[in-house]
Amino acid sequence: MIEFKNIKKSFGDKVVLDGVSHTMETGMTNLIIGTSGSGKTVLQKCLVGLFEPDEGEIIYDGVSFTVMTQDDRKLLRQQIGMLFQGSALFDSMTVEENIQFPLDMFTKDNHSAKLKRVNEVLERVNLVGSNKKYPSEISGGMKKRVGIARAIV
């Protein structure tokens, strides 16, 4: 469960989040909708620790994010998948290397097992056969799907 209470965030004089609170229950799909520039991405980045809120508290399963150590935050983040607006693919790596990167970093699987998993998620996002392409060689929509594949691998 994720709870956030009274989150406030400003950039200079511009107040983006002004006391946002909500509870996201375990197992539920939550949707944050708002007009362009209303703070959806800023809230999301506060929830995962990319931004530090000016005020407020974020609680993951009863533990406050702000009191977590760096190691605890790292462990928590390994359970989080995030898709960025610009996909944030590693542009010096191929599609296959991008998706395989979390497996390379955090698992001890052999190459065949990792490749099998990569091909499974590529099939799920309908990008079979694009393993050796670079991000600069694929469309925006395909980049988004690679981003999803990397987030769920």
Next chain:
Amino acid sequence: MSFFTHFGKYLLMLKGMFSRPENARLYWKEFMHQCVEIGVGSLGIVSIISVFMGAVSAVQTAYQLVSPLISKSTIAQIVRDTVILEFAPTLVCIVLAGVVGSKIASELGNMRVSEQIDALEIMGINTKTYLIMPKIAAAIVTIPMLVVLAMVLGIYGGRLAGSASGILSTDTYDRGLMENFMPYNVTFALIKAYTFAFIISTIPAYYGYYVKGGSLEIGRSSTTSVVVSCIMILLADYMLAAILIT
């Protein structure tokens, strides 16, 4: 931002680099990749600069040594000591500050602006350790090697220019190289090389890692990092000389 804010943030960045790697094999791979980029990638420019630097030193020293009372082998001594003490460590590192420093700053800046650093953070990777530490380690390993190569090629360039222009024979040059040689000069040059390697890698990494904005800001941060690195190299050069050889 004031100088002290920048300096504090820079020190915090360095402190944040020291954490246990998530996967030692991947970190080693990144370190080796940076060694190739920084070391092998700079071989060409360092070689060319060093040879010409030594050659020009020999020719200009010969031009200034007009007294017949001074032996021609003195030219070799002067070229040797100038190359070892100053040209190889300082001049080569200033060039590397431009070549390597701008590469580091723009690479990290581009990764910041395109949210690749955020993506790595979300995966649970300490980006300061994964992205910056291998660059610093690779610079500290490879740049002193490049400086040693610069010393050798610079001295050889002087020998080449001296014999090609008829200023002095290769035998006279080789004899001069061995006269009054102080091994401490090489130690001093290597101390400078390690110091400058740290400057060349950390300052551009700081400017690139914390860039905000778009492509214009990436360009600005790259330029600023090179300027600041060059100034810090010259400052460190003077301080090391004042402390270690006076």
